Amino acid sequence: MNHFVSSISELKSDHKNARQRTDRSSNLIKESLQRYGTARSIVIDEDNRILAGNGTIEGAKAAGIKNLRIIETDGTEIIAVRRVGLSEDEKVGLALADNRTADLSEWDQEMLHQLSQEHDISDWFTSEDLNTITGDPVLELEPPQDFDEIDDDIATEHRCPSCGYEWSGKSHA
Numbered sequence: 001m002n003h004f005v006s007s008i009s010e011l012k013s014d015h016k017n018a019r020q021r022t023d024r025s026s027n028l029i030k031e032s033l034q035r036y037g038t039a040r041s042i043v044i045d046e047d048n049r050i051l052a053g054n055g056t057i058e059g060a061k062a063a064g065i066k067n068l069r070i071i072e073t074d075g076t077e078i079i080a081v082r083r084v085g086l087s088e089d090e091k092v093g094l095a096l097a098d099n100r101t102a103d104l105s106e107w108d109q110e111m112l113h114q115l116s117q118e119h120d121i122s123d124w125f126t127s128e129d130l131n132t133i134t135g136d137p138v139l140e141l142e143p144p145q146d147f148d149e150i151d152d153d154i155a156t157e158h159r160c161p162s163c164g165y166e167w168s169g170k171s172h173a
Helices: 023-036 054-062 088-103 109-118 127-134 152-157
Strands: 002-005 050-052 068-071
Touching: 023 054, 023 088, 050 054, 109 127
Parallel strands: none
Antiparallel strands: 002 068
């Protein structure tokens, strides 16, 4: 079902958006929209909350774009935007601008940390990824240096009971 909303101003930014646009990426989105027009879809929920495309909407507002077309889907089909009327140089420019703006954006460290506490985001971020992005120290687990100071059962197995780290070494006989 297609319908129009009178203005993109009716959309709500995602209060859980973990991406931040740098000044450079924001300007590039705006300039791309001014130069090439719109070409990317966004994703909103039933309450007009932007799930994907917050930067696109910010750039569209800055570029003076106001109209919005909504196409409802249940996620079982790909929605394609057919952009017509572009020269080959404009097509290349649009594709490069689309990909480069993501490179120039940054993660909101606090929001990403909060999301990792409230939701399972392990499909998209390993703990090392999160530690790198959020600046949290990576906990390095080292095997015991002196096997005489550890439980005989653990020493025989050469496995840390907490993390599963395995090491080689003498066992107690």
